Amino acid sequence: MDYQAGVSGVDIVPETRGEEEDVSSSRSRGWGQALRRRWRQIALIAVAFVLLPYVLIILYAPSFIHPISTLMLRDLVLLRGYDRQWVAFEDISPNLVRSVMMSEDGQFCIHDGVDWVQMRGVVTDALEGESTRGASTIPMQTAKNLFLWNGRSFIRKGMELPLALAADFVWSKERMMELYLNVAEWGPGIYGAEAAARHHFGVPAAKLTRRQAALLAVSLPNPIERNAGKPGRGLRSLASLIERRASRSGEYIKCLYE
Numbered sequence: 001m002d003y004q005a006g007v008s009g010v011d012i013v014p015e016t017r018g019e020e021e022d023v024s025s026s027r028s029r030g031w032g033q034a035l036r037r038r039w040r041q042i043a044l045i046a047v048a049f050v051l052l053p054y055v056l057i058i059l060y061a062p063s064f065i066h067p068i069s070t071l072m073l074r075d076l077v078l079l080r081g082y083d084r085q086w087v088a089f090e091d092i093s094p095n096l097v098r099s100v101m102m103s104e105d106g107q108f109c110i111h112d113g114v115d116w117v118q119m120r121g122v123v124t125d126a127l128e129g130e131s132t133r134g135a136s137t138i139p140m141q142t143a144k145n146l147f148l149w150n151g152r153s154f155i156r157k158g159m160e161l162p163l164a165l166a167a168d169f170v171w172s173k174e175r176m177m178e179l180y181l182n183v184a185e186w187g188p189g190i191y192g193a194e195a196a197a198r199h200h201f202g203v204p205a206a207k208l209t210r211r212q213a214a215l216l217a218v219s220l221p222n223p224i225e226r227n228a229g230k231p232g233r234g235l236r237s238l239a240s241l242i243e244r245r246a247s248r249s250g251e252y253i254k255c256l257y258e
Helices: 002-059 070-077 094-104 116-127 138-147 154-170 173-183 193-201 210-219 233-247
Strands: none
Touching: 002 138, 002 154, 070 138, 094 138, 094 173, 094 210, 094 233, 138 154, 138 173, 173 193, 193 210, 210 233
């Protein structure tokens, strides 16, 4: 009897362990499946995040669409508010267009969104350990303003390049300049040419003089510290240089003014 009981006991124990192992295995599979689903969701969100700007590039093509920049969105989220009055390209003084082109992107009418000559120079300088100069074109800056963030980052620059190429392919040069001049920052909470012209000089964007336009153009790289309405000696000197270049910009702006 004792022997049979022992045998019976041996028979029962493995069955109990097997059930426990099955439950444990089932739980592991459940966690694994849940984790895979979660990673798939994260991957889909990441893909959507990357593709969304390209969809918006198409949606922003019509002239009646007036998009806001990521900095404007930040100001809204932080309850700061901002001043931006949209103005059509034809209602922006050519003085400002010429000055911005000659200050920010002299090859605007020629390149396809990226100035590859300047970009190669930047890469070469970086590889040689030298300080790099700016090579950001107006399409690149427009893409950054509309879809990305400020600050130096290889990740941002890597996203910026294809966006600039896509934007230049979809938008006309005139639409590109219109978007850029309506989302560019010209001071804390001051966005776009119209708000900037009225804030700094008390005139509409259509009435900007060559001097006023040059001051606005040279303040773009650092609009928080560079005040176009109250320029220091250095800013006035830069503005004089851009004003001279703008007066000789006829061949550079044919894609905008025939």
